[in-house]
Amino acid sequence: MSHDYDVIIIGGGMVGGCLGLALSQSSLRVAIVEAREFSEKQSDSTGKRAIALSWGSRCILEQLDIWHPVNDAAMAIKHIHVSDKGHFGKTRLSAQSQNVDALGYVVEAAKIEAVVAGSLKQSTIDSLCPASLVDYVVHDESADVTISLNGEEKTLSCKLLVGADGGLSKVRECGDFELKEYSYEQHAIAGLIKVESDEHDIAYERFTSEGPIAMLPHFDGLYSLVWTMPSELAQEVMQLPEDEFIGRLQSRFGQWLGELSLSGKCQTFPLNLSHVPNNTAERVVLIGNAAHQLHPVAGQGFNLGLRDAAILADALMSDENNIVTVLETYANRRQLDQALIMGFTDNVIKLFSTDSALFSVVRNSGLLMLDKIPLMKNQFARQTMGLGSRLARLKKVD
């Protein structure tokens, strides 16, 4: 049976775009259907959010031949400093003790999207944009995918449909996928902060009774802030005059980076945990935020989605003619990593966003133990670096 494409990817965001790039190294015929024009996405201020890339993500971007341009726009994290406001427990992870150049890197989301889009343009992948998914029907040997392109509906057949269309996934909605959702009833305030300190290679995680604060090194002496708190409080904090806003942040974060001041406007994001326990179905698979949406404080959402893309590409390139085997291999190889990262993020949020005295003892002894026992510290570092599971092998076709 002939198909229009081997693979149709709905969603050309960071995860869908990277899957497209990985598959462009194969002989598969691939199309990416993206709803928003590239210029529209680049002018959107959410693109300014800082993404902490793990060492494992760097390894995948190297295999996609886009690490150098991403690295040109990245800040290296040499140390991670984790502490709990008002308590002794703190831990410091260092790149040197893990024998790597950096524990991770910070890059603006829009920069990664620009590099991915530029590389896709040079590739053999068909980009259908602006176009959005309308519906799809699965048959024994194909999926018929109806999209709206230039105001007209068009149906394309493929062997495999990939939903990489983000947290509000239409692929998920049109299919028979069960979504489990949990709202933290928290918002994150994100923005850029000027700091007094001239140290620019340390990432900070600071846990407070209202919620965690992450400060990631950014360009031009700035730090990128993700400050989590209950939703109602976030609305109040966003209304504060600048000096009170900074005073509040400084009192929660402390003096680790000296005096802080705002650089531009902050934004808020609602925080939910959602995931699809079975993210494969007949001829359909969900990856990235379409399959799991995490709290941003652990900086794992894109890293996890990128590993989804890499393993799916690896499975497809190993056995492109047998989609059933590809989906089984994919599900087996992704289950543990997804469950570990989701459980880890969820536990960290619950353990650290509370004022309970018992939790406070547990989390402080946890942080102290982490600092004192090298083996635990190494395992924590490897998970954070995205090296907790076997990496994909993405091979080029000559």
Ligand SMILES: Cc1cc2nc3c(=O)[nH]c(=O)nc-3n(C[C@H](O)[C@H](O)[C@H](O)COP(=O)(O)OP(=O)(O)OC[C@H]3O[C@@H](n4cnc5c(N)ncnc54)[C@H](O)[C@@H]3O)c2cc1C
């Ligand atoms: C404040 C904040 C900080 C974060 N920090 C980090 C971090 O430090 N590290 C990290 O790893 N992650 C971080 N994340 C998470 C990360 O941003 C996401 O996990 C990642 O963007 C998910 O990428 P995606 O491609 O799966 O989805 P998206 O980025 O949502 O892309 C989905 C794409 O699909 C398109 N689309 C949607 N519907 C359709 C349709 N019907 N038809 C066609 N196209 C469609 C959209 O236009 C979009 O381009 C953070 C998130 C937030 C909010």
